[in-house]
Amino acid sequence: MRAKTVLPAVAMTAVSMVLTLAVVVMWLGTAVPWPVAVVVGLGIDGGWLATLAYERRLAAQGDHNAAVTAVGWSFGILAAGVLVAHALTVDHSAGAWLAVAWLPVAAKALWLVHGLWERTALTPVALDAIRGIQQEARDEAAVARARLRAEAATEETRLTAVTEAGARIARVQARTAQTLSAAWSTLETARAGEETGRALTSVTARVTPGVTPRWELPVWGPTEPVGSRSLDAAPALTDDALDVIVDEIRTSETPALSYREMATRFRAAGHSASEVRLRAAWKRVAA
Structure with a gap:
């Protein structure tokens, strides 16, 4: 993972230094001897490389120096300015030089990204521990969801069974009430009939001659309790x-x-x- 951030920064820094040196030599080579132009180009690249090395050293120690960072950015902006100035002064290929003029600033930005990655990077042991914690949390959440779904299904089954049982009981009670109502209706019809007493009397006349029984069938309705009376109750006192x-x-x-x-x-x-x-x-x- 470290190579994914440091290699692009190193490559862009190298390309920026080469371009800066070439531009300085081509730009100043006509005005001063080329060894002087090379020294100027190497000076810009050397200052940039020195401040970058110092920044990397401070970062490795967990430290930071704003002045060194400002100097490093100054060298990056100076290199970009040299490229832009050269692109504006040449008569041909100005667009191509402007297209690569941003490389020094981009290289500094990549080193900034790499520094941020280093400050937030974790060891493999810590990463494994984090992955283990996350996996454990996912496992617990999955188990909890499964338990809740199972409990919900069980409760739904229980409520369905209770509801069906209650419905069956209600249907049985309704049928029983209907049967009892029909039976008591039949008894009431028989009791209220004019021929009922006469028919029953004719049946019992041979068994109890001279006695006219009083036939009363049960009445559908509320009843009143009858108090018990003692058979050998004492007579009332005067x-x-x-x-x-x-x-x-x-x-x-x-x-x-x-x-x-x-x-x-x-x-x-x-x-x-x-x-x-x-x-x-x-x-x-x-x-």
């Missing part, structure tokens, strides 16, 4: 007997019991009387 019992319970302790205590003992003894009669008896004996 007022005099009730007064005697109330007086005995009331005066069984000194001081006399209150009405509430007397009523509690009255019912605990097994006696029966309505609240109205019991309170009336209390008033009579207490008076």
Whole structure:
């Protein structure tokens, strides 16, 4: 990866230096001796190469010097200016020289890109660790997505089953209610019929002669509970007997019991009387 950024910068720098030297020699060769022109060209290229080497050294140490960078860019701009000036002064091939005049500046830009790459480059070990972390995250995300899809499918299946079961129960209940309604309608029709009692009486007349039974079929509708009654319930107390019992319970302790205590003992003894009669008896004996 390092070669992908440094090789283009080295190649463009070399081409720029060669072009700068050739242009300086051709441009100044007519005015000064060619060795002087060569020295001037080598001076420009040498200064550019020296500042570039110093910048690379500082970059290798993790350092940076703004003055050195400014000097390096100055040499690059000077080389580009020489190429542009030569292109403007020649009578032929001016467009070709202008087309390559940007190479020194481009070479400096490529070295800048290479420096940025070096400051952000990671070792193979770090890159492997990052790839491992990313792969682990992708694996966990895929597993989580699969788990969510499975849970969603399971929940959908469960809801479908519950809904279908509820629908079946509702259909059975509807059919049962319809059957019961028809049955009770039939019973109601039979009960309300004029000939029902007469038919049933004619059937049972031979079994129970002299008895006219009362036939009543069940009625479809709400019912009321019937309270249970004891078969051997004691007869209701007369007022005099009730007064005697109330007086005995009331005066069984000194001081006399209150009405509430007397009523509690009255019912605990097994006696029966309505609240109205019991309170009336209390008033009579207490008076």
